[in-house]
Amino acid sequence: xxxxxxxxxxxxxxxxxxxxxxxxxxxxxxxxxxxxxxxxxxxxxxxxxxxxxxxxxxxxxxxxxxxxxxxxxxxxxxxxxxxxxxxxxxxxxxxxxxxxxxxxxxxxxxxxxxxxxxxxxxxxxxxxxxxxxxxxxxxxxxxxxxxxxxxxxxxxxxxxxxxxxxxxxxxxxxxxxxxxxxxxxxxxxxxxxxxxxxxxxxxxxxxxxxxxxxxxxxxxxxxxxxxxxxxxxxxxxxxxxxxxxxxxxxxxxxxxxxxxxxxx
Amino acid sequence: xxxxxxxxxxxxxxxxxxxxxxxxxxxxxxxxxxxxxxxxxxxxxxxxxxxxxxxxxxxxxxxxxxxxxxxxxxxxxxxxxxxxxxxxxxxxxxxxxxxxxxxxxxxxxxxxxxxxxxxxxxxxxxxxxxxxxxxxxxxxxxxxxxxxxxxxxxxxxxxxxxxxxxxxxxxxxxxxxxxxxxxxxxxxxxxxxxxxxxxxxxxxxxxxxxxxxxxxxxxxxxxxxxxxxxxxxxxxxxxxxxxxxxxxxxxx
Numbered sequence: 001x002x003x004x005x006x007x008x009x010x011x012x013x014x015x016x017x018x019x020x021x022x023x024x025x026x027x028x029x030x031x032x033x034x035x036x037x038x039x040x041x042x043x044x045x046x047x048x049x050x051x052x053x054x055x056x057x058x059x060x061x062x063x064x065x066x067x068x069x070x071x072x073x074x075x076x077x078x079x080x081x082x083x084x085x086x087x088x089x090x091x092x093x094x095x096x097x098x099x100x101x102x103x104x105x106x107x108x109x110x111x112x113x114x115x116x117x118x119x120x121x122x123x124x125x126x127x128x129x130x131x132x133x134x135x136x137x138x139x140x141x142x143x144x145x146x147x148x149x150x151x152x153x154x155x156x157x158x159x160x161x162x163x164x165x166x167x168x169x170x171x172x173x174x175x176x177x178x179x180x181x182x183x184x185x186x187x188x189x190x191x192x193x194x195x196x197x198x199x200x201x202x203x204x205x206x207x208x209x210x211x212x213x214x215x216x217x218x219x220x221x222x223x224x225x226x227x228x229x230x231x232x233x234x235x236x237x238x239x240x241x242x243x244x245x246x247x248x249x250x251x252x253x254x255x256x257x258x259x260x261x262x263x264x
Numbered sequence: 265x266x267x268x269x270x271x272x273x274x275x276x277x278x279x280x281x282x283x284x285x286x287x288x289x290x291x292x293x294x295x296x297x298x299x300x301x302x303x304x305x306x307x308x309x310x311x312x313x314x315x316x317x318x319x320x321x322x323x324x325x326x327x328x329x330x331x332x333x334x335x336x337x338x339x340x341x342x343x344x345x346x347x348x349x350x351x352x353x354x355x356x357x358x359x360x361x362x363x364x365x366x367x368x369x370x371x372x373x374x375x376x377x378x379x380x381x382x383x384x385x386x387x388x389x390x391x392x393x394x395x396x397x398x399x400x401x402x403x404x405x406x407x408x409x410x411x412x413x414x415x416x417x418x419x420x421x422x423x424x425x426x427x428x429x430x431x432x433x434x435x436x437x438x439x440x441x442x443x444x445x446x447x448x449x450x451x452x453x454x455x456x457x458x459x460x461x462x463x464x465x466x467x468x469x470x471x472x473x474x475x476x477x478x479x480x481x482x483x484x485x486x487x488x489x490x491x492x493x494x495x496x497x498x499x500x501x502x503x504x505x506x507x508x509x510x511x512x513x514x515x516x
Contacts, residue, residue, distance in 0.1 A: 012388065019389045023380045031371045100367045103360045105343035106384050176288030261344040263282045 020106065024114035029121070043122035044129055047074065047081040054195045066197065068226075071133040075225035076194040076218055078130065079152075082123040083160055083214060084185055086116045090164030091171040091178035098264040108260060109253055112168050116161045120153065130225055142228025151235075152221055155242045159217060162245025166252045172263050173256065192218050210234075213241040268317035268353075269436065269467050270341060275314045275350035277336055278307040310336040312491045314350070321465030323458075325472065325482035325499060327506055332488045334471045338438045341469060356435035356467070357386055361425065370414040374405055374424055377413055381428050395431045402457075403427035404450070423450055430457050437461065437468045455480060475503045 033039020051073040058064045066072055093111050094101060101108060127149075134141065142148075171177040192214045193201070201209060209215045216237035223229050281302050292299050311333045318324050326334045339345040340352050342360050367384055368377045378399055382392035400409050403423045413421065429437070439458075458481055461468065472478050478485060478499055485502040487495040489509075495502050 015388050015390075016383070016386065019383045022389065023383045027369055027372060027376075027380055030376070031369060100384065102339070102344060103342060104367060104384055105358065106386075173282065173286065174289045174292065175286050176290055180289065258346050261339060262279050263286060 017107075017110075020110045021113055021117065024110050025117050025121075028114055028118040032118070040125055044078075044126045047077040047126070048129070050081075051077050058195065064196075068133075068137045068139065071130070071137050071139065072197070072222070072226060073195055074130055074133060075222050078123060078126045079156060079221040080189065080192070080194050080214075080218060081126075082119045083156065083217075084189070085122075086119045086160040086164050087167065088182060088185055089115060090168045091181055093164070093168045094172055094260060095264070102261045102264055108257055109165055112165045113161060116157060116164055119160070120157055124153075139226075140228070142224070144224055144228050144230055148220075148224035148230060152217070152224060152238075155220075155238050156217055158242035159213065159238070159245045162242070162247070162249035163213075165249035166245075169249075169253045169256045169260075172260060188212065188214055191215070193222070194218055197222075210237050213245070216241065269320045269355045270318040270469075271351075271353040272314050272316050272337075272340075273351040273353070275311060275340065275347045275352055276309070277311040277333075277340065277345065278309045278348050280307060309491055311340075314488075314493055316486060316493065316496060318467060318469070320467055321462070322484065323462055323468045323470060323482045325470045325478040325485040325502075326488060327472065327475070327478060327485060327503065328488035328494075333491045334488055335440060337488070338440055338469060338471060341436070342438060354436065358436045358438060359385055359429050359432060359434035360438040361429045361440065368413055368421070368425070371412055373412055374403070374409040374416070375400070377424065378428055381425075382432060385429065385432055387432055392432075399427045399431045402431065402453075419447060419450070426450075426454055426457075430454075430461070434461070434466055437466055438471075439468060440471045441473065475507060479503055 029039070033042055051070065054073055054077075055070055059066075059069045090112060093115055094108065097111055100106075133139075167177060167181060171181075191212055193209065198206065198209055198215075198219055209219075216234040219231065219234045220238050223231055223234070283302075314333075314337070316324075326337060328334050336345065338360065340347060341354055342358050343354065367381045369380060372380065375396075378396065379389060379392050382395075383389060403409070403420075403426075405420060405424060408416065408420065413424070416424070455477060458468065458470075462481065468481075470478065470482060482499045484497065485499045486493055487502050487506050495505055
């Protein structure tokens with residue numbers, strides 16, 4: 001057996017942690033889509049078909065008065081799809097890796113991290129589609145993308161990871177949480193300004209939008225991607241929710257993770 | 265002998281009964297009083313007052329009936345379970361040899377699974393890559409290594425699993441009834457590999473129902489009966505007592 005060349009202890013531990021995330025993410029990507037090009041199509045097919053349905057319903061039938069409605073739709077639906085996938089799939093993450101969790105001692109949160117990262121990669125690959133739509137509509141591009149996109153990526157990663165970690169941990173103890181999650185996500189989808197702009201919400205309901213943790217983030221995405229403007233209030237609110245989600249997710253995980261092997 | 269690498273000091277492990285909880289929020293709320301009572305009181309004792317030490321390089325066999333607490337013991341050593349009371353001390357990297365195909369993903373190829381499992385067991389990807397050829401050679405899988413492992417037979421899965429774990433420079437090796445599958449030739453090869461480990465001072469915990477292999481490999485054997493240590497000592501004495509003990513109920 002060959003000996004590993006000597007490396008500083010911390011370096012090796014960091015390297016190992018990165019490798020853990022790497023193999024777990026690679027596994028998810030490979031399993032979900034066996035061939036890379038078809039996989040890419042799948043990742044954008046769902047939000048695009050949703051966009052088509054809403055375009056048909058609201059633009060062609062209800063005659064909503066919004067310019068570039070198709071672009072408007074995908075700038076909300078693509079980020080929503082990432083959020084929704086990460087949250088919905090998270091409930092099964094630990095359950096589907098039960099044999100591993102029962103035998104091997106490794107940081108289990110890596111599994112959730114990989115799930116969210118994988119959805120983020122899909123989202124990143126869908127951004128060119130948004131660019132294409134902008135071209136088609138003759139929309140200008142904005143300087144704010146340079147800082148807005150990376151910032152929102154981090155904020156959304158935090159929000160999705162925090163919620164996913166919490167649900168994945170709690171679902172081991174309350175197994176019907178996954179059903180509840182699916183229902184809640186459907187409700188949240190309609191309560192979040194994804195396919196309608198927030199200014200169409202009647203003014204006396206508008207203050208309540210901020211109570212929905214998903215809403216400020218989706219509004220911020222829409223602002224940056226569609227108009228290039230940044231609404232500081234919504235942006236700050238989304239950062240706040242993201243930080244809160246990470247905190248709650250981490251606490252839940254810390255509290256419950258040592259019992260995972262017992263309940264599986 | 266120097267200080268032990270594994271030490272159990274009056275270890276007890278009991279499990280809460282989670283069935284009221286895992287049935288879901290709905291059932292938990294509908295049966296709230298019973299559910300809370302069962303969480304507080306209903307405990308299943310898996311291990312009672314277990315004390316033993318394992319020295320570096322020692323091979324300890326663990327035998328006993330199904331459900332006696334053998335796997336719980338390994339879980340405590342691996343660090344996936346925490347003792348309810350008492351102290352578990354483990355020094356070194358623990359490599360559990362998992363049951364059939366655990367830690368593998370069915371859709372990935374054998375080669376991809378080697379990386380997945382190797383990294384999960386604590387090595388970096390570069391370290392796994394260094395050992396890749398050796399692992400593939402030992403597994404005798406040949407061209408199958410690039411096929412998804414859902415096409416593998418159970419013997420092939422065992423071979424892959426054993427090859428990965430045994431090639432990863434284990435310090436403490438946990439083997440849970442893994443040698444029961446696989447053909448005779450491969451079993452012999454595994455036993456040979458384990459004897460090799462033994463001579464290079466790898467500590468091993470070996471759970472098995474195959475008394476012959478236990479006698480062949482182990483330095484010492486613990487017999488766990490009803491969640492307690494019934495007997496601990498040299499392999500021959502303990503396995504003989506165990507075999508006689510488990511035969512008794514059947515004889516008229």
